[in-house]
Amino acid sequence: MFKPAIQQTWVLVTMAVLAVVLFYSASAIQVEHVAGDYDLKIKAAERMTHAMTILKNVRMAEAVFIDDVNDPNHTGLIGRQSSFITTDEGDLDSKISVLDPNVAAMMVQLLRQAGAQSGDTIAITMTGSMPGANLAVYCAIEELKLVPIIMSSLGASQWGANDENFTWLDMEKTLLDSGIISFHSSGASIGGGSDIGRRLSPLGRDLIQQAITRNNIPELEGVDLEDAIQLRMAFFASHLPLSHYKAYINVGGGAAALGSRLTDRLIPAGLTTRMDFDQFPTDGTLVQFGQKRVPILHVLNIREFFNLFGYPYAAVPPPAIGSSELYASTRYSKTATAVALILIMGMVVGVGIKSKRMIRHHLQEHEPDSYV
Structure with a gap:
């Protein structure tokens, strides 16, 4: 039975695995943001x-x-x-x-x-x-x-x-x-x-x-x-x-x-x-x-x-100078997140385009099961 790429199990599994890998890869990449002044x-x-x-x-x-x-x-x-x-x-x-x-x-x-x-x-x-x-x-x-x-x-x-x-x-x-x-x-x-x-x-x-x-x-x-x-x-x-x-x-x-x-x-x-x-x-x-x-x-x-600063109240001892978010904070990498998002979207769009071409080609051949 004919199935376009978007309906094929191995394609869906591969897409899911790649999406998970990209998500965790982007999450793992963090950068230190130095505060102003x-x-x-x-x-x-x-x-x-x-x-x-x-x-x-x-x-x-x-x-x-x-x-x-x-x-x-x-x-x-x-x-x-x-x-x-x-x-x-x-x-x-x-x-x-x-x-x-x-x-x-x-x-x-x-x-x-x-x-x-x-x-x-x-x-x-x-x-x-x-x-x-x-x-x-x-x-x-x-x-x-x-x-x-x-x-x-x-x-x-x-x-x-x-x-x-x-x-x-x-x-x-x-x-x-x-x-x-x-x-x-x-x-x-x-x-x-x-x-x-x-x-x-x-x-x-x-x-x-x-x-x-x-x-x-x-x-x-x-x-x-x-x-x-x-x-x-x-x-x-x-x-x-x-x-x-x-x-x-x-x-x-x-x-x-x-x-x-x-x-x-x-x-x-x-x-x-x-x-x-x-x-x-x-x-x-x-x-x-x-x-x-x-x-x-x-x-x-x-x-x-x-x-206002997310700073501990009445801390004993107080945080060391330079160690709190007043000075620097760790954030997710915007670049890594953007790359992961682009790759996932590109994968989805690519599979969609491939499926559309497969359906069109199959319809042109007038196979009976093309409507399944």
Whole structure:
């Protein structure tokens, strides 16, 4: 009985076997895809490693005890549960997570996505709550050669930079003197509730003001939250028109930055370039920069932030520099996949054409079984 090639068992089996072989061959061929700004990310992470080592050595020289449980990576930079300058409850896992040099590579990536180039000016607000995230931002800025205008609030939540004698500004000064960074905060405030130290004792507020004074940073001292926000906006505008900043970075949950906790729930972690900030019910510095269409880099809600990069949260130990998908990833070869697809399609089309010719030839011979 006549059968065209497409109906012949041996042809179908051969096609199936070849298709399976090509599929598995293409799957087995993988290539390493190097992420953008690989060298800058490595340098930023290495700079942060050096910065953390210098700060740890300072702590060790002061005989500060490292808690193996609360500081499992032995950074020496996890703060205390309580102190005179502790403003709020804090998430220990978040503090552990950002004390990781790879976070500096994340900042490089996000700033590049925001369009930042060498020489661009960026606005920064930060608190003492997450010194690891602050360090990461600083190290990324150094490698990208950006010009930062920084407003720091010294109050810190639990486990942050809440040692009265080693505040965030003291850490900053140590790194400046060591040559790790070439800039420092342009202004500072007490922080805490309403950015005026609410929930702190008079002694706590006085200790923060002493830290601001000993580090020679101008203090922005508002009378309430609204005044603190206005002072910040005037502070940033005095350096550059707000719309001319290339990006705005907020690290932590500073009251004047967010305006209210509602902002934290509305603004996603990471980079935001498109959002209708005009409809926001609050007007902290973050929202006001957003209204000027300045890209917003929001570093809070660290678990969500890490999920943007598929990066492990509160890792012990953290991945080695250069080993995660921040730097490179293994992908299927597009070339091998395309070749396999072309060969399979070519095989199917070829057998189809061959079958059509066989049927036509057989019909021309008028054999009775040609209609089977």
